[in-house]
Amino acid sequence: MTIYICKSLISLSLKNSSHLNKTPICLLSLRFFSSSPRTPIAVADYLLNRHKFSTETASKVSSIVKYVKRPEETDSILSFLQESGFSDSHLELLIKRMPRVLSANLERTIKPKIKFFQDLGFSSSDSAEIVSSNPWILTTSVDNRLGPSILALKSVLGSNMDDVSRILKKSGRLLTFDLVKTLIPNVDFLKSCGICSSQIARCVCTYPTTFTLKPTKIRECVKRVDEMGIDRKSKLFLHAIRAISSMTKENWELKLELLKSLGFSEDDILSVFRRQPKVFTVSDRKIKEITQLFLSTGKCDISYVVNNPDLLCRSVENKLKPRLRVLEVLESRNLLLKMPSLGTVCRITDKKFFEKYVLPYSNEVGELFVVKKTSLKAEICA
Structure with a gap:
């Protein structure tokens, strides 16, 4: 093949001698091979x-x-x-x-x-x-999107780049949105509603994508939260906006139907939303499982769940089930002088729960808390 190429080049040189006086045959050969694709x-x-x-x-x-x-x-x-x-x-x-x-x-x-x-x-x-x-x-364009979006974040969070860095590590896709057209007008509108800048900044750090919604959407959410009776000065107001903005109206209606099927009245649902809007961002499966778990203890009814809605946001497998099982065993063996409040038991830290309800009764319930036991004992001993 190489001989054929070289012969072809020589033949070409004889026909174009005037051109090759300027460009040597060897250079043409090098150009041919160097231009071949890798x-x-x-x-x-x-x-x-x-x-x-x-x-x-x-x-x-x-x-x-x-x-x-x-x-x-x-x-x-x-x-x-x-x-x-x-x-x-x-x-x-x-x-x-x-x-x-x-x-x-x-x-x-x-x-x-x-x-x-x-x-x-x-x-x-x-x-x-x-x-x-x-x-x-x-x-993404530096001049048209990245630069203006970073400046928008800084204007809301202050000049501390550590906060900006934390948000972007958590949700870097923020920079794919036009924050000048979303974040800034949404923040300005919320300020006009009487919500303080520091509260808005904290919410931006926690739920940044909420502020990438269209301003018309945020205005609609504020109207709905107002209608549900949450005070704009309440720390829960922004959380309520986030909860409503996270789902379509169809999904919202499905959530209401689920709660009603579990025994919540309309007043109960409103009370839960006012107390803990975050519940409405929890999956249907989890809400159903936790509600039925507490009702199955025979120690509380729907009103108890309504008054302690934060329990619906707890981990089922890692917190609620193990703790309720420990209490069940302790009670069945008459090891508790007084039955504690389920809400309190489910809210305390793992360390406190271990110290109070597991360590003193390790022979009876130690195996029920074995997943947490090793790390907690090490922490206690330290």
Whole structure:
């Protein structure tokens, strides 16, 4: 094949001698071979053998992208990210979530975004965590979206970049929203409702995506919360907005129907919402399971659940069931002088529960609390 090419080049040179007086045959030959495309490498082989990625990552990425077309350029991308503070776990997470990073333009797409976070004062590890968890940031414009959105967050939270960093590590996809058109008008409206800036800032830190809703949606939610009788000065007002905004009206109606089927009256439902709006963000399965769990003890009725709605937000398997089972055994063996309030028992810390209801009766109930026992004993002894 090589001989054939060379003969073809010589023949061409005889026909175009004037042109080749300027360009030697050997240079034409070099140009021919250097312009031939590099051989692509199968993604799985590239990740496993060339960069020692996990089998899981290689398998997932190769199901989306089959080949690395320019291995040397992809090497440069991975090297740059490593030099910028990305650990192996960051890189694995990044390419699993966005395999096309492997073929991105390093100079135009990746470097400007990393530099953007560095210039703002983010640490290398924070930048890596934010980008790897939400790699869509790499496709977002610095000037039109990232920069204005960061400024919007800072205007609400203050100049403390630690708060901004915490929010973005928790929900980096915030930067894919236009916060100038959502966050800012929503915050301004809530302030006009009499809600203080510090309370809004705390809620932004806890539930940031709520503030990415359209301003018309937030206004509608405020109206509904007002109609349900929660005072705007109450700390629960913003939580109520978040609860209502998290579901469609159809899902809201389904939640009401569920509560009614469990024995809650309309007044009970309103009372639960006013006391603990968060209940309405809990899954239907969990609400049903916890309600039935307390009713099955024979020690409380629906009114007890209504008066202690925060119990509906507790962990069933890790907190409620083990504790109620311990109390059941202690009571059946007459080891309790006085039956404690179920609400109190379910609210105290694991350490206090262990010290009061498990440690003194370890022979009777120790095995029921074995999951928590080891760590709690170590904590107590310390």
